[in-house]
Amino acid sequence: MTFWFHMNGVGIGSLKVYTNDQSGSRKLAWQRVGRQGPDWNQGHVRIDTDVQQVIFMATTRFHYGSDLAIDDIVMDPNPLVLTTVSQTYPSTASQTYPSTSPPRRYLTCDFEINLCGWEQDGELQWELKRGASPDRTSGIVDDHTLLGGRQYAFFNGHKAVNSSYVARLDSGQVFFQPGVNISFWYHMNGAGIGSLKLLQRTPYGNVLSLWSRTGRQSPEWLKAEVNLPPGLYNLTFEVSAQHHFSSDIGLDDIVLSEETIS
Structure with a gap:
């Protein structure tokens, strides 16, 4: 699973992602605490096959400077792949170049x-x-x-x-x-x-x-x-x-x- 989050204020608490499996057991899968920067950042969480529920939990440290946001949650069944790609050019032999994966x-x-x-x-x-x-x-x-x-x-x-x-x-x-x-x-x-x-x-x-x-x-x-x-x-x-x-x-x-x- 991937998602984007924004945590920039001095009063930011935490953002946590929990997973619940089939037995009802809860596990902390991801977390950030405090200010993370003025830009949106992307989070990545591995979701096991037995997970039944995903929970986002946000807290605040102070009542001011504590705005927190999430956006664009995507569940992807395919893991990331690190590969090389082969490309052939007219004047050269086949060469291997790093992919942009x-x-x-x-x-x-x-x-x-x-x-x-x-x-x-x-x-x-x-x-x-x-x-x-x-x-x-x-x-x-x-x-x-x-x-x-x-x-x-x-x-x-x-x-x-x-x-x-x-x-x-x-x-x-x-x-x-x-x-x-x-x-x-x-x-x-x-x-x-x-x-x-x-x-x-x-x-x-x-x-x-x-x-x-x-x-x-x-x-x-x-x-x-x-x-x-x-x-x-x-x-x-x-x-x-x-x-x-x-x-x-x-x-x-x-x-x-x-x-x-x-």
């Missing part, structure tokens, strides 16, 4: 405006941060380009009650063709750092770690590259904190491409 466009993200096609999940939230993170001793100075004034995705471990609290960025269900890879930049420097994982979550509930780092890694931004297995699944970044102090983690410049990593 929705997943690549939505999941490649520099976090300058929003989270692109990535959806929040977990007990904690990723934040969009500009400039230095709160931890002035071991935290993040700027986004990985070091150009100044640019944003990155930020996990504030200070908000974690314990190490079991996680924040996730989830792709939604995508069919990945063979030969797709993902690259991204990450910052993990504090003594209280937990872990950053890239997970494959199948429709059958299986979870496989495709990449992970635990604990302090470097005071600099580091680049990771991962070949993605073909198939239908959710791609998820999951982050946690070992301690509530010195545990700032940054994520930036996610790129999906069709160049195999050796």
